[in-house]
Amino acid sequence: MRSITAWSGCSALVLGLIFALSACSTKETSSRTTEQTIDQTEKGTAPPLQGFSKTPSEEAVKPPPPTVTAKADQAEIAMRQAREALKRALGNVYFEFDRWALSTEGKKNLAESAAALKQNPAVKILIEGHCDERGTTEYNLVLGEKRAQETRRYLLSLGISNSVGVTSYGKERPVCTEHDESCYWKNRRAHLAVEEGKGK
Amino acid sequence: MRRPVSLLALLLAGSAVFAVTTGAVEVFIDATRGAIQKIPIAVYSFKSAISVPGQFPADVLKADLRRSLLFDVADLERFGIRAEVNSQPGPEALQKAGEAGLAVQVWGALLPRGSEIVMEGTLFESSRGEVGRKRYVGSTDVVRYMVHRLADEIVFHYTGEQGIARSQIAFVSERDGAKEIFVMDYDGYNRRRLTFDASLNLAPAWSPDRRRLAFVSYRKGNDPRIEELDLITGARRPLVAFPGLNITPEWSPSGEELAFATSKDGNSEIYKVDKYGKRFERLTDHGAADLAPTWSPTGRELAFTSDRGGTPQIYLMSADGTNVRPLTYRDQQGSYNTAAAWSPKGDWIAYVCRDERRILKLCLISPDGQQWRQLTTGSSNDESPAWSADGRHVAFSSTRNGRRDIYMINTDGTGLERLTTGGTSNEDPAWSAP
Numbered sequence A: 001m002r003s004i005t006a007w008s009g010c011s012a013l014v015l016g017l018i019f020a021l022s023a024c025s026t027k028e029t030s031s032r033t034t035e036q037t038i039d040q041t042e043k044g045t046a047p048p049l050q051g052f053s054k055t056p057s058e059e060a061v062k063p064p065p066p067t068v069t070a071k072a073d074q075a076e077i078a079m080r081q082a083r084e085a086l087k088r089a090l091g092n093v094y095f096e097f098d099r100w101a102l103s104t105e106g107k108k109n110l111a112e113s114a115a116a117l118k119q120n121p122a123v124k125i126l127i128e129g130h131c132d133e134r135g136t137t138e139y140n141l142v143l144g145e146k147r148a149q150e151t152r153r154y155l156l157s158l159g160i161s162n163s164v165g166v167t168s169y170g171k172e173r174p175v176c177t178e179h180d181e182s183c184y185w186k187n188r189r190a191h192l193a194v195e196e197g198k199g200k
Numbered sequence B: 001m002r003r004p005v006s007l008l009a010l011l012l013a014g015s016a017v018f019a020v021t022t023g024a025v026e027v028f029i030d031a032t033r034g035a036i037q038k039i040p041i042a043v044y045s046f047k048s049a050i051s052v053p054g055q056f057p058a059d060v061l062k063a064d065l066r067r068s069l070l071f072d073v074a075d076l077e078r079f080g081i082r083a084e085v086n087s088q089p090g091p092e093a094l095q096k097a098g099e100a101g102l103a104v105q106v107w108g109a110l111l112p113r114g115s116e117i118v119m120e121g122t123l124f125e126s127s128r129g130e131v132g133r134k135r136y137v138g139s140t141d142v143v144r145y146m147v148h149r150l151a152d153e154i155v156f157h158y159t160g161e162q163g164i165a166r167s168q169i170a171f172v173s174e175r176d177g178a179k180e181i182f183v184m185d186y187d188g189y190n191r192r193r194l195t196f197d198a199s200l201n202l203a204p205a206w207s208p209d210r211r212r213l214a215f216v217s218y219r220k221g222n223d224p225r226i227e228e229l230d231l232i233t234g235a236r237r238p239l240v241a242f243p244g245l246n247i248t249p250e251w252s253p254s255g256e257e258l259a260f261a262t263s264k265d266g267n268s269e270i271y272k273v274d275k276y277g278k279r280f281e282r283l284t285d286h287g288a289a290d291l292a293p294t295w296s297p298t299g300r301e302l303a304f305t306s307d308r309g310g311t312p313q314i315y316l317m318s319a320d321g322t323n324v325r326p327l328t329y330r331d332q333q334g335s336y337n338t339a340a341a342w343s344p345k346g347d348w349i350a351y352v353c354r355d356e357r358r359i360l361k362l363c364l365i366s367p368d369g370q371q372w373r374q375l376t377t378g379s380s381n382d383e384s385p386a387w388s389a390d391g392r393h394v395a396f397s398s399t400r401n402g403r404r405d406i407y408m409i410n411t412d413g414t415g416l417e418r419l420t421t422g423g424t425s426n427e428d429p430a431w432s433a434p
Helices: A002-015 A018-025 A032-043 A074-087 A104-119 A137-157 A181-187 B006-011 B055-067 B091-099 B140-159
Strands: A058-060 A092-094 A125-130 A164-170 A189-194 B016-021 B024-029 B039-043 B071-073 B104-113 B116-125 B129-138 B168-175 B178-185 B201-206 B212-217 B225-230 B236-240 B246-251 B257-262 B269-274 B280-282 B290-295 B301-306 B313-318 B337-342 B349-354 B360-365 B372-374 B382-387 B393-398 B405-410 B425-431
Touching: A092 A104, A104 A137, A125 A137, A137 A164, A137 A189, A137 B201, A137 B246, A137 B290, A137 B337, B039 B055, B055 B071, B055 B104, B055 B140, B091 B104, B104 B140, B116 B140, B129 B140, B168 B201, B178 B201, B178 B212, B201 B246, B201 B425, B212 B246, B225 B246, B236 B246, B236 B257, B236 B269, B246 B290, B257 B290, B269 B290, B290 B337, B301 B337, B313 B337, B337 B382, B349 B382, B360 B382, B393 B425, B405 B425
Parallel strands: A058 B129, A125 A164, B039 B071, B039 B104, B382 B425
Antiparallel strands: A092 A189, A125 A189, B016 B024, B104 B116, B116 B129, B168 B178, B168 B425, B201 B212, B212 B225, B225 B236, B246 B257, B257 B269, B269 B280, B290 B301, B301 B313, B337 B349, B349 B360, B360 B372, B382 B393, B393 B405
16 A cells, blocks of 8 residues: 555656655655645545544645646737737628528628728638627537638638638627627627738 | 444434445445435534634534535524533533534644644544544645545545535636636635636536646637646646637546537537547537537436537437437427536436526436426526536526626525636636545
């Protein structure tokens, strides 16, 4: 039992944990306390429950993982924020509740966008599908993608030669947050955004 | 290991089950199903020789024991039981509590030890005296965790189950226009931020060993992908990064596989991949959208959302993608049913149902479709159900106080409790194993 625990403590070395190092080097003299700490580190879970005893041994308690944060790349964040700003600068097509078919007005707006895109055939665009809040996060992602794909199909049918990508933000990026139809319709949209970096 | 609990056998004769373990007959509380008779328990203020007042661990312990739904935590004042301030209960108080029908009594002490502290807890039964004690050592910052362990030990002693007081809830919090991944204790304390992406992160999913979180990230390029974060090393890697949407990750109960949805084939389909992110297997093949898989506790089946019938509904299939059949029907459960979550006990599937007002609520349906009920009511939007490991609570997001926050509720609709504050909104909870 003891040797198994010590071994698992050493395997934590692979993870590059500094305190696992010190635990291994002192495995012969390590108290029960240290063993349990390693155990917790290894599995991500707390040490197992041990039941009550009239002569209880001491159990070390540490905060559970996570005790780390994911690394953030500042350059990447700056680039993404610039790109997002650019994206917000293009036009929209709107949809009916729960639907992804284009309306007559939507088709008219797309015809205008297509004319502009034909003037700039090297520009790459991205169509983002969005939804109002009256659907679940998951299904709205899919509904938004359907809206974006429908918009892309129609744009391409108008004869543009630009590269057109699609993505979906579901209901995660609303343009307004009131809980009524005066706002909902604005969020049920496909948004045309210019991608950074010109040419194909 | 554990001794028979004869007193409680008597107390709970109506609801106890008998289990044979290593030759000995033991009595458990059957904690898996339905209403059970709760055990009356007395929790005394701890004796404290440190800066943390003794009432603090007692209050945390009472809240944990109440949430276990196994104990009836007594108001000692009401029984006229007054233990002396900052001391352990004397024989008189213990006897009075026993006579008042409080079958189980708990007390404890906080003691200094160098830069650390020691917490001791004692479990006592009125009919047979001390059952045993626990001793925990750590910094003053971990008193809550010590108490959570003690609470789970008490639950374990009487049920053989692990308890949920040590579990964690991962969630999505909106800050400065970005959605980031956070983790908190199951009672809403000790909130910790995991990502600083200034982007959109969604749908966290715990590995069963609590070591890793999978979630959806928009931080690279246009397509959301599924990434995995190691909660001990901080290492982060993409697991699923096909062109298109890669969403709704969910680990299998064994932790060997991850089910998810991707639109790489043109429309959203459900796939699974091994934990190394190498071997992919397609499970659905339909022109409509299939998404949001959730595993049965055996890992042999999946429930998921599909709009193949014209509106989104919950379907079931075997874990190899065969035997697809509907679980919810438009004419019975309404025109919009999504985001299924299979209880770890297997008896219920929670999901988001949308009522005639187009408001999202939570509903429960048994996997055989025979039982159904609405879990939440009111005019708020409730979504993203996530089960506690004991199958007795559901965490979810709700707009019931004007903004989106995370709440928990018991499966019988009682015990609503708000867990989050702060940020612009909090949503998408995922509840870890004990």
